[in-house]
Amino acid sequence: EIVLTQSPGTLSLSPGERATLSCRASQSVSSSYLAWYQQKPGQAPRLLIYGASNRATGIPDRFSGSGSGTDFTLTINRLEPEDFAVYYCQQYGSSLTFGGGTKVEIK
Amino acid sequence: EVQLVESGGGLVQPGRSLRLSCAASGFMFDDYAMHWVRQVPGRGLEWVSGINWNSGSIDYADSVKGRFTISRDNAKNSLYLQMNSLRVEDTALYYCARGLGYCSSTSCHNRFDPWGQGTLVTVSS
Numbered sequence: 415e416i417v418l419t420q421s422p423g424t425l426s427l428s429p430g431e432r433a434t435l436s437c438r439a440s441q442s443v444s445s446s447y448l449a450w451y452q453q454k455p456g457q458a459p460r461l462l463i464y465g466a467s468n469r470a471t472g473i474p475d476r477f478s479g480s481g482s483g484t485d486f487t488l489t490i491n492r493l494e495p496e497d498f499a500v501y502y503c504q505q506y507g508s509s510l511t512f513g514g515g516t517k518v519e520i521k
Numbered sequence: 522e523v524q525l526v527e528s529g530g531g532l533v534q535p536g537r538s539l540r541l542s543c544a545a546s547g548f549m550f551d552d553y554a555m556h557w558v559r560q561v562p563g564r565g566l567e568w569v570s571g572i573n574w575n576s577g578s579i580d581y582a583d584s585v586k587g588r589f590t591i592s593r594d595n596a597k598n599s600l601y602l603q604m605n606s607l608r609v610e611d612t613a614l615y616y617c618a619r620g621l622g623y624c625s626s627t628s629c630h631n632r633f634d635p636w637g638q639g640t641l642v643t644v645s646s
Contacts, residue, residue: 447622449632451566458616458636459566470634502566506622506630509580510556510568 416441416505418513426521433490435516437503442483444507450479450488453515454499462501463488490518523547523635525617530640533607541640543600543617551575551595554620554629557602558636559613569615570602571631573624580628585611607644614639 417440427433437448446466451459461470463479466486476491490497498520503513529541543555556571570581570591579591590603600617616639620631 447630447632451633458638459633460636461632461634464621464632464634504566504632506632509628510571510631512566512568514565 416443416508416511418503418505418511420501420503420513420516422516423514424517424519426519427493428521429493429495431493433488433493433497433518435488435490435501435518437481437486437488437513439484439486439505441508443486443505446482447505447507448479448481448486449504449506450477451502451504452497452499453502459502493518495520523619525619525635525637527615527617527637527640530615530642532643532645534646535607535609535644537607538603538605539607539642541602541604541615541617541642543637545598545600545617545619548619550598554578554622554624554631555593555600556618556620556629556631556633557591557600558616558618558633559611559642560616560639561613567613571620571629572600573629578624578626578629604642607642609644612642612644614641 419438421436448466450463453459467479524546526544554573557569588606592601617637618633622631
């Protein structure tokens with residue numbers, strides 16, 4: 415099973431700043447089958463990024479994904495108030511596993 | 522609008538059974554794989570089970586294999602999860618999610634979009 419480790423656990427930032435979230439896999443993720451989700455309190459997760467770098471439908475371009483192999487990054491440029499949430503990565507190249515999440519909180 | 526609505530959750534004693542349902546609308550249900558993902562409140566996400574469009578490819582997490590059974594009825598646009606021999610550690614919010622991507626003969630390599638709002642399963646004596 416591929417284990418995904420997300421860091422940091424919590425990121426404290428101000429609106430307008432850039433957030434950089436990391437997701438590291440215990441083995442190489444085939445074909446960059448890596449997705450990112452956003453989850454707000456009381457809501458279901460929402461797909462942001464798939465294939466490591468492709469934005470899902472309706473996702474603003476301040477969200478971007480990058481990486482390959484075992485190291486992946488989600489970048490949120492110019493944080494908006496609605497971006498403060500928990501973010502999860504998921505790999506779907508070998509079975510299906512999620513990272514433990516990174517909470518982006520208001521500083 | 523694509524919509525997924527789960528039902529069937531509740532309080533159940535350890536060792537008992539429960540059946541979850543997910544009603545889909547707003548898309549061609551029989552074109553897509555479907556999945557169940559669970560989340561202990563305040564904790565992370567765990568994939569539980571997935572099924573391809575024609576039920577020919579079904580997979581389970583090791584934690585539920587042999588106890589849970591996923592199924593679908595394309596005529597009713599519905600997904601199900603039969604949960605037997607429930608354990609305290611099965612307590613979670615259970616989400617239904619549409620799978621995007623491809624399925625092999627044994628498993629689906631999917632991202633999930635969209636998700637339902639979830640149904641809460643509590644296993645306690």
